[in-house]
Amino acid sequence: MNRELYGESVVNGSQRESDSEVIDVEAVWAIVRRQWIVVSVCMVAGLFLGIVYLLSAVPLYTSQISVLIDRSNKQFADQLTLGGGVLDDEGSVLSQVELLRSQTIALSVVDKLKLIDDPQFNASFGSLYKSTYRTIVKIFSVSQWFSSDEGDSVADLEQRKRDAAAGVQGNINVTRVGRSYVLTVAYVSPFPNLSQNVANALGDAYLEDSLNSKYEATRRASNWLLERIAELRQQALDTDLAVQKFKSAHGLVTAGDQLVSDQQLSELNSALIVAQSDVAKAKAKLQRIEQIIDSGETDAIVSDVLDSSITNELRTKYLNASKLEAQISAKLGPRHVQAVRLRAEMDEYKRLMFDELNRIAQGYRSEVDVAEAREKTLAANVADATGVSANANETMVQLRELQRESETYRNLYQTFLQRYQEAVQQQSFPLTDARIISRASASTRPSHPKKILALAGFLALGMFAGAGIGAFREFRDRFFRVGDQIRSTLGLEFLGTAPLMAENAAYKAEPVSDPRTVAKFGPIYDYVVDHPLSSFAETLRNSKIAVDLACSTKKTKVIGIVSTLPGEGKSTIAVNFAELLAAQGARTTLIDADLRNPGATRALAQHAQAGVLEAILGNQDLGRLCLVNPRTGLRFLPAVIKQRVPHSSELLSSPGMKSIISRLSEVNDYIIVDLPPLAPVVDARAFAGTVDAFLFIVEWGKVSRRLVRQSVEADSYLFNKCVGVILNKVDQGKQKLYQKYGSSEYYYRTYSKYYNENA
Template structure:
């Protein structure tokens, strides 16, 4: 046997799309037809409009009349500049100027207030005029209301404007759409014209403002220059800086003092050296005759000559008369007197040397003092020069700035009246010969595409809002659990049947309706491979999903096949089994659990199938926990030993807690969901509640399935082939 590969996740299944379209064909057709019809009506009722286009080119080139820099420079030749000018053309300011220039606020196309009333509006206006009501144009509007009114007119004008750049060129297309062809051309040309005029006005205004500002600035700078130069002169006078340099005399004086001081210090050194030499010679025992100053002294020379004569005389007398001769002694006294005179003269010479040294020192000190005074004067002049230099720099800066502004003022004044626009109109808008909208063929084509898309979107929305389950694939994919089978809606498989579902399985056991329960039983038996399934709990998430009908039909079908079956009504609040069977028993499940009756006393036998039924009788015994008792456990074990199949018809999971207590006691749980009705989130909520009980979920069975509609839900579901195999059954 060849097995076809399964569809991969996300893989397109054309047959599934086709079946979905077949199923939702009416919805698709209705939505698509409505959209297409609306498109046609809108197109036919739309007011014809005409579009005119003027071409404006940005031209950064311009004639250079004067070699002077412009106050407002021209536009740079780059892409961002073109985009900026596109936005300028779209500006409200320019639109307001167009409205004023063409008086568009009086045009009914842009100002609804001036439109002539028609229909009911005309009747209302006539009635108001009869009662003396003031016409709208006679009402005095406040400033705010006038502004809002003007803004509405500008908004209406801007709606028809389209400004686009022509590719990557410097050309801008100024297009306008209006209900009148001539008006469209006029407005487009006016936008281009006022755009160029606004550029010229901006340059003229900038030049005029610059000239005025420069003139005012020059007056202040002129006064500043005069004040700074006066401050320089006053400073020179106050600090005795008569020459440009201010310090030439003082510097020459210091130079002379330095030379004189050097000479004086040399003289001091020379005099001190002579004095020291004389003192050293005298200290060594010299008579002073060999002292340098003494050698040069004429007095010393004369005394030395006399002493030489006397010494010669003494020597002569000593040889002639001896030491004690009076002449000899007289000559010696004379020699001693001469020596004393020489010594006295030498002392006088040394004293002169000392006095000369003192004079030299005092002269050098005096010269040094004069030099210090000159240096102090120079320092004072230097400090004064710092201030003078600062004042002169300030005055020079003021004059330079003044001359710069004066030159710029002359240049700016020469530009007035020769401003040029940075753009020009290369093509004026012509009156269009054909309407630009509505474009009937294009609108119909777009309407058709929109209709198809809307129809497809409606199908998608409908499928998304369809929260119920329809096929086996829905159960297995969306709930991730086993699919046990489908219970048909009786009217969809037996249109002429007057029987109830529980009677149909007995009266017509070979019908497709009965076969559905045999299939369900087979799925239940194999829900736990390798383990016997005897006790089956039948439940659902919400009431009204066919639990009791399914339990009775399943039990009757199994009994007709020869199985020993008992159906236990476990819905304490509704007791639906009794209502479907049309009986009201005296004894039932609660009486057995309370010990008031035995199993044999409470069991009822279904005459049509032979199945046993354990109903719920009207009883005052209502314990808080019926199914969690040991009595219930013993009863279920007893039923397990007596019957092949025990069906527990339980209450829905979400409203009450009984089923959560009872479900773990069953071998498996059969969960019912009404076809296309039970919300998926309700089923998932019930699953979460059962998951915490430890019960075994055998799977999900769909109830009340319309088999005629089921064939539209895809080839993968058994119901898809119902039309092929329904003749196999005996109706």
């Protein structure tokens, strides 16, 4: 039936609530409206705690100094220190920050200021608790019962120093100023003078520790260098002696850095080259003069001919005779006696000149022979020297290795000796890489607590706590609040709401003169009769129309009123719905079929002596068992339970119950059956076959949506006959906090003028 009216909007086991991927701003705002009181209360509580904290907190004073990691001494420090004293990277600066926080610096401050005997320091930061704790430990420590008092005092003094150092460390704050090399060292205590003294002492202790660490490092390095120098000196001597012994053993004589044999070989090679050049030169001169002699050229000249006075004189005479012969031949003819004589003198001069050339050529041959002989001698000497040098070079491989080793140790010795001298200088000239650029002064105003920040923090804490509580409440709010939730979760039509009506505990029913009339125990059971123009009456009218549309072919409509849990007000709805139908002139009978908890009977007929149970079992006259409301004409068949009925579901599905419905159908237009709830018992499901339509009652803000959905889905037959859901006990003041724009609840004020709750 319901599927035909409203479509297939529910499938068993499926998820009905769609998840939106976009943040619903309106839903968030609704949550804020619902939970703002919780958040406000938590914020007020947080503000109150903040005020209490400020009133009870001990004021703390902060003093700080500024320490500069000095880079101006970089070159000088690099020359004097072994490892370089300037900090160049981020890690080194952070290391100095940790050094300022270290126990070594704290212990130095404790010793310098004698903080273990300072009453102000001991009164700060839980020292009394620590002293009490040490006393208790000492009392219950069995090992200390038998130890000496002197040993205990020394150990206790050390422990007190460590505790004091821990107290100093716990109140130090070291920060780096931006990306600079300036460190700010702050100390916090309840006393301004104590903060000032400790802050200044921290800076002094840091500088002293820096000096001491450099001095100790340099001293340790000097000692190590001294030992190493002695070793290197001995190793250098040993390797040098090994070189000399090796030379003596292998007959290696050196001149400077070179062997004598190598020098001789070099000189012989040079002389051989010169000799080879002389041989070539002598052969060239000999060859040239032989060419002149063979050709008979009188004009050819060689250098030695020019240097010979005899040859020059003969050549002069030859030229003069040639000139004179030419003149005479030209004047007197070539056959003249004088010309013939002159030509004979020229021939003689020529012969004498070539004889002189042969003598010079003979000298050239002697020079060639001498040069060749010298060349051969030098070549033989070079070959001998080469053999000697080759043998010496094989030995020189080992000698060079010994010499390299000796040179290495000699260089190391010189280097370490130089570093040792620098270290000695550094010991006498200590240099730090830091200096204090700003001293601490006594603070006149407490730095803690920061009142505005503390109040803001507590206020924010209260706000977050309230938001958390509100979020938890919203998470736990899994109930039905508006009609859209009914449609989306159950897939059923939302018929309307019934307002929350307070029951009058002092109300007493009027005495009943006729035992066959109803006696109502409360005005809420006559609400729709007393207020026919109310929104509650309109909801029931809407339910009547839904039933009429769903059961239009039925002459008599059997309507079951069900809920999920007891106490949701289904009996109140059933009584008012039946009264509305009767008041409109319809023949209506109300049956209380809740045989285990007959709520309608307690509301209308507490004086009844028999009812539906007797009708089922005894087939009695229904006219005698039904009670009548004379005001509206409603007939009511109560359920008088004198003892618990264990088989109520069998009774409701029995032929006797069907017979009751059949007989009532003949004389009624509507039969309203107040059925037991679905969750605890199965009675309603057993009776579902007899019912034409169901009205489902859900209490507003009480029953979880999951339980209601499970109850509806458990019986598809009942679900198909359900014409809609009524939200009962709705708090109209709170419901507006759940309304959404465009929903029926949003426009409630607009159409509420059509209702009159007082008429």
